[in-house]
Amino acid sequence: YWLWLLAFPTIPPEQRNPMPYMAGSAALRIRGIGRIGSGDPMYVITPPELMPYANIEEKVTDEFIVDDNIQPTDWSLVDGVPVENILPALRKYLMTNDDFEYSADATLDAYDEGCSWDELAEVLEVCTGQWTIYETGEKAKTGKEVLDQFLNEYASPSTDNDDKEDDYDEDDDW
Numbered sequence: 001y002w003l004w005l006l007a008f009p010t011i012p013p014e015q016r017n018p019m020p021y022m023a024g025s026a027a028l029r030i031r032g033i034g035r036i037g038s039g040d041p042m043y044v045i046t047p048p049e050l051m052p053y054a055n056i057e058e059k060v061t062d063e064f065i066v067d068d069n070i071q072p073t074d075w076s077l078v079d080g081v082p083v084e085n086i087l088p089a090l091r092k093y094l095m096t097n098d099d100f101e102y103s104a105d106a107t108l109d110a111y112d113e114g115c116s117w118d119e120l121a122e123v124l125e126v127c128t129g130q131w132t133i134y135e136t137g138e139k140a141k142t143g144k145e146v147l148d149q150f151l152n153e154y155a156s157p158s159t160d161n162d163d164k165e166d167d168y169d170e171d172d173d174w
Helices: 002-007 025-031 048-053 086-096 100-112 117-127 143-154
Strands: 021-024 042-046 064-066 075-078 081-084
Touching: 021 025, 021 086, 025 042, 025 081, 025 086, 042 048, 048 064, 081 086, 086 100, 086 117, 100 117, 100 143, 117 143
Parallel strands: 021 081, 042 064
Antiparallel strands: 021 042, 075 081
């Protein structure tokens, strides 16, 4: 959000319509979804009419995506910050992230926030061919297969064997 404030410091709130909003990993971080790394790209979606006000001295305009068709339904306020809806933000995040666990974590958190499995499978189409499925040795070909892979490999419940402490080593104690 600070990038937005740096870019448009002179625009009174009544002239900030349509509203620029945080997108991608920044929107997910603000919503508390996933483990978003500091190196993940963050974006601000902005209407073209605000770009002449952009503060180019701060060199933040690379993070802006200009959109002529911003609708009030594209974003919502979270803690006073305009943020992109979960599914498009997740899609942008997944397109720039190749970490399996971070991607799975963000996807499962999105489900906890109310997204359906079908919606998430559709978003996960951007991840097809990225990770190998352990059981088959093949890459997932559909978003549903990626979702199944997340659920099977990352979100599987622990077994009794996982809870045993047979490998306890006193040298590991501090």
